[in-house]
Amino acid sequence: MFEKIFRRKRNSADFAAEIQAHIQLEEDRLREQGLSAEEAHNRAYRTFGNVTHVQERFYESHRWIWFDHLWQDFRFAARMLHKSPGFTAVAVLTLALGIGASTVGFSIFYNLMFNAFAAKDASRLVVPTMHDADAGSTGALGLSLEDFEEIRKQNNVFEHVVGYVTWGGLVLANQGPHMYQFFVSRVTSDAFDFYGVPALLGRSIEPADGNPKAPGVFVISYDTWKSDFDGDPKILGENFVVDGEPRTLVGVMPPRFHAFGPNEQIWVPLDLSQAAPNGPDGHFPVFLLARLKRGVSLQSASANLNVIEHRLALVRPKDFPKHFRAGVETAEDVLIGWQAPGASFHSDLKHLLYDLLAAVMMLLLIACSNVANLLLARASTREKELAVRSALGASRRRIIRQLLVESSILAIAACFVGCALAWCGLKLIVAFLPHVFAGLGSLGAAIGPEAFLGLGLNVPVLLFALGITLLTVLICGLAPAVHVVRADLQPQLTGASKSGGAAHGKLRSALVISEVTLSIVLLVGAGLLMRTLFLLTHVDLGFNPKNVMMVIFLPPPGHAQVSPAQKFASPQGLAILRGIADHMRALPGVTDVSIQDTIPGYGPDRGPQVTIPGGTHTVEVGLLGCDENFLDTLQMQLLQGHWLSSEEVQQAAHDIVLNQKLARDLFGSKSPLGQQVQVKSFQPPIGAAQDTNFQVVGVVADIRNSSPQKPPTPLIFLPYTVGDGRFFLLKTAMNPLSLVRSVRDAVWSVDRDEVIGYSSPLEEFLQKFTYATPEFGLTLSGPLAAIALLLVIAGIFSVMAYNVALRTHEIGIRMALGAQEDNILRMILLRGLRLVAVGVILGVAASLMLTRFITSQIWGISATDPVTFVGVAILMIIVALTACYIPARRATRVDPMVALRHE
Amino acid sequence: MSTQSKNDEQERLKLLQGTLDLLILRTLILGSQHGQGIAHAIQQTSDEELLVEHGALYPALQRLEERGWISAKWGVSTNNRKARFYSLTSAGRKQLAAETTKWNRFAAAIGRILESEGS
Known part of the structure; x- marks a missing residue:
């Protein structure tokens, strides 16, 4: 096998010698027939045909030849791209922006949706919930200690169930004269093993800590360690009095650890043998976190839990609502879907994230259609070149390969630039978002702004964006080859067809229209959020919250x-x-x-x-x-x-x-x-x-x-x-x-x-409960919309410039016949405007249908806010006219004589 | 003479795609031969009806050699010139038999169609 590939059976010299021998023999034969030496020589060559061609074919029969051709194609393609730097730059940048922006968007989506938890086997983590049929509300299931124990014993769907108590919230702690106060979560002593995240320093709570005779311990969060103890590692092993009980600080949890409660700063073991501490109606509710057994579905777990709960409700009816349904939801759903308390519109991040995903997809589509447009425009100008090459003997396969190589170079260059852009974009997001994100109420606390510190380029996501753009580039890059493959060379060569692009013309117009449509949708979304944020931040509160600090005492019940x-x-x-x-x-x-x-x-x-x-x-x-x-x-x-x-x-x-x-x-x-x-x-x-x-x-x-x-x-x-x-x-x-x-x-x-519940700036409070959601949405959607607008400018410009180039001849005739510059200008602009107008109408219609998905994020205006819609339409038309103007202006400068000769 | 032969060449039949291989194999069954010899043998045996462009012969020979149907070695021609001589291998013989059968069936089929159209 290898021999077959690598052994070069004959060298070219041997082959050339054979051909020479052939011609010699033929000459001999002809001379025998009585021809002169010269005539015999000429005749022998003539009968043989094209010697070079035969030798080339011999050369090409070698197996490594494709590599040789590839190199040729590569050099040729590089030359072609170098010859039109404008096209190359725009194509590469467009693709890179598309790849970069969508990668950033997808990375955020992925990080928050699928990677929000540091927990072991996070995909199988579930939160038992209860739906109160009379109140019509659903919430995390809070149980008495006894019922919690029953669930642990009776269920057959969970691998493990742990419980925690956050009720009561803040506790005071002191170390000698130093006073502190913390949000506390009391966890069953197996909870940390269950969660599977080791402590950053020291140890986490271990099952042995649950023993009633075990010495008191507690662990603290990373943030608390940094803010209250200045990140001093010597604090480990110190003795504190926490809520009246002596406890030793045994561990500091890592930065992304936010488990067992919304605001927790310290965790202490929950003593199961103790009588349940008194809450407002007899007990603190124990919240549950469970891990499904492998292969158990949410439905069967919900069914099992529901049966157990109803059995328990028979024993202790006063602990349960009259009509209820128990079930489980994935921890991701519960935490990401959590609503910020106190916010009048919910910060349902999950919706926001899906909106983001949709926006990113739209942007990617815009980028792809833009590049398709550029390549199609180029295709039209290159059909003639390809026809000539084909007529000179280039095989179809060779031409197609050549075009593919050219497209690939574009795509690869775009890939590098796109990765660089994505990387920069993520750095920016990491710098910007935590500030916005910290305000997302319980959700911000549940995931924590630190989630963004670990935000990295997501490789599968990057590959996805690359794949889509590569596909676009390759398919559209082949457009010029279409006529060649149809062997429809004649019109191209004779110049009878100036509109190789006429067929593409419709496609390209459709692409521009869809680009405008998509970007209108993005712009309207961003515009509505921007208006919302503006209105919210400019509400006349009647007071000035700047540099005002609130101090609120919030002692736990029974304090x-x-x-x-x-x-x-x-x-x-x-x-x-x-x-x-x-x-x-x-x-x-x-x-x-x-x-x-x-x-x-x-x-x-x-x-x-x-x-x-x-x-x-x-x-x-x-x-x-x-x-x-x-x-x-x-x-x-x-x-x-x-x-x-x-x-x-x-x-x-x-x-x-x-x-x-x-x-x-x-x-x-x-x-x-x-x-x-x-x-x-x-x-x-x-x-x-x-x-x-x-x-x-x-x-x-x-x-x-x-x-x-x-x-x-x-x-x-x-x-x-x-x-x-x-x-x-x-x-x-x-x-x-x-x-x-x-x-x-x-x-x-x-x-x-x-016990000081809050000691925080009033502005922070407003930000957290009022501005956070639109700010978050705007931070994500604003740049996307801006990039979309940029791409649309490039797209319209390329189409108009191409149209003008195609019509140079016609414009020349018009001007020779006395058309004024104004007429020409108006003609070109109107043509561009027609495309844009169709796109704007479609875009507005699409937006009217789609904005209802973001009504929950909008305040102060309706989802069909006319100001936003008209503003966006006007912006788009102005931008489009500008993009049309330069090519149109160029058309009017055409010298009629040159234009008439222009083919 | 020259104009005569040119006319001849125009009237000659161009080879159908794929038939050259068959003709080469058929020629070589008579014994080993060099390229120029094969070209003339085909032309003569077909009563000068077939036009073989000599140049086209060589890629075909190369192809057949690679497939192992013919083998080649340098030798000396009857008029003492160096030439590369091709001879049929046993695989080549089998291939020839198979191709001949195929060709005959093909030709017969085409013939029947054309006759039925003619009548």
């Missing part, structure tokens, strides 16, 4: 004897609040401190009914307890009267300030100043109300109090000494983030028993 409201309504509590406020005010960088009762922008919007004494008209209002500094801290606008004075607050006066909405609702156009307002069923924190009448001292402009997306509702501001008030707002001179630690210390220096 103290009295409820926080009662505690801070007592004289001692009020003293504590004032003490803390004084300490905060003394911090460098803090310019204003206000004691109050809300998260500005998110409340209060429900409350008691109020009326004018003796009146019948009642209005539901929110009661906002605050102090004299509230107005200035939030930079609100006072419309009438005065703000609560320090004396009024100190003396717990029944003086109130109304918002404009309430003032209008109650008093119409009359001035409310000095008027009485009765708050029905007014309930002070301690004791019963003596007096439910309040005197209006001022009116302020409305502030958003029912989330930034909703219009303001009636609001009453009253002294916190009368109503509630145990939160703080701090106006700072710098970024409030830098003050978190000192603010916490200020609190603990007054009251060591306080």
Whole structure:
């Protein structure tokens, strides 16, 4: 076999000698017949035919010849591409943009959809859920410890089931004098083995830690280690008191570890032998995470679980809803599909990711049709060249191969550039997204912004994009060969056909139209998100959230004897609040401190009914307890009267300030100043109300109090000494983030028993709950739409330039017959515009059908927002006209004499 | 003479695709022969009816040699010139027999069709 391939049976010299011998013999024979030497020589050669051709055929019969040809083809193709650098650059860049952008998009999709978990065998991880038929809601299944044990014992579909308790949230911990507070998750001691992610430092929780007599331990998250302990490895083995129990810190988990709860910062073993700790209705719910046995489907697992649950419901009916259906969902579905709490439109990332996938596919299509367009344009100009080569004896196979080589060079070059672009793109995304992503509520916490740090070029994805573009390039690259293969050379050679592209013409117009259509869809999507984000970030909140820090106490239930409201309504509590406020005010960088009762922008919007004494008209209002500094801290606008004075607050006066909405609702156009307002069923924190009448001292402009997306509702501001008030707002001179630690210390220096739920910038809160989703969508869709627009410009330009080139002859005749430049210009532009108009109409129609998929991400405008649609259409037409103008302009500059000779 | 032979050449039949191999094999059954000899043998045996372009003979010879149906070695011609002589191998003989049968059936079939059309 090898011998057959490598052994060169005869060398060319031997073959040439044989041919010479043949001609010699023929000459001999002819001379015998009486011809002259010269005549015999000529005749012998003539009878033989083309000696060179025969020798070539001999040469070509060798097996390695294809390699030789390939090299020839390669050099020729490189020369051809070098000869038209403009075409080459545009084709390579177009392809590279398509490959690069879609690879980035697919990588993000893949990373979040399939690679969101660090867990072992993550694909078989499921979360048991329960559908409450009466409430119509579905949620993660929360069970009592007893029921949890029963499920462990009775099921036959799970390989393993672990449980965790996050209820109760924050706990205080201290190491000697140092105070900390953490979101805690209590896990069954086998949970970490189950999850299968080893600790970064030290060890994770082990089954032995579940033994009641085992010494107390806990592990902390990477973020907590970095933020609370400055990443100090010596912290391992230190002894803490966590929620009143001595525990040793035994491990730090790796960066991407976010398991067993949404915000967890530390994990402690759950003591199963202990009586269930008391929750609001008798027990803390235990949440479950299970791994399916191999080969068990979601359906059969759901069925099995449902049967067990219903059996348990018979034993303990009060623990279960009346009508329910238990089942399992994949952990990915539950976590990625999670809705951010408090957001008025859900940040359903899964939808967003599918939208992203669709957008990426569209972009890839645009890139492909663009390259197809370029290659088809080129094909038309090359048909003649190929006809000539074919007439000179090039075989069809050879011509096709030559074209394939040329296309492949383009594709390979594009591949390299595309990879480079994708790499850069991912770096940018990694730099940008975590900031956006951190705001995606529970989801951001579930996956963690760190997910993006591990974001890499996804090889299967890259190959996919490469494959599609390569296919396009190869198929379209063969277009010029079509006529050659049909052996339809005559018209090409005689120049009778100037429109080798006429057949392609329709195809190319269709390609331009589809490009415009697709990019309109992308642009409309991005445009709607952009408008949403703009509207959201430009909502007039009525207050200035910049450099405002909120401090909210959030003790877990049962943390103290009295409820926080009662505690801070007592004289001692009020003293504590004032003490803390004084300490905060003394911090460098803090310019204003206000004691109050809300998260500005998110409340209060429900409350008691109020009326004018003796009146019948009642209005539901929110009661906002605050102090004299509230107005200035939030930079609100006072419309009438005065703000609560320090004396009024100190003396717990029944003086109130109304918002404009309430003032209008109650008093119409009359001035409310000095008027009485009765708050029905007014309930002070301690004791019963003596007096439910309040005197209006001022009116302020409305502030958003029912989330930034909703219009303001009636609001009453009253002294916190009368109503509630145990939160703080701090106006700072710098970024409030830098003050978190000192603010916490200020609190603990007054009251060591306080659990601080939030101590974060107000802007961060707004970002997290209001802006995050559209921002995330826009960060992803904006660049895609921009690239699509760029590709469309290139596509329209190439088609128009080609059309003009084809019509140069015609234009020459027109101009020779007296057509004006304007006429020509208008003719060309109109032709381009016609294509674009069709594309725009189709694109708008497609968008109208498709935008309903992103309605959940849109706020403040409808999914068919006319401003966006018209804006995008106008943008597209302007861009298209610009792309048409340059070739059209060139056409008018044509010298008629040259044009007439132009073939 | 020269014009005469040119006319002759135009009237001669061009070889059908694939028949050259068969003719070469058939010629070589009479004994080993060099390329020029084969060309003339074909022309003469066909009563000058067939036109063999001498150049086309060599790729065919090369092909047959590669397939192992003929073998070749350099020798000396009757008029003392060096020439490469081809002879039939046993595989070549079998191939010739097979090809001849095939050709006869083919020719007969074509003939029948043409006759039926003629009548």
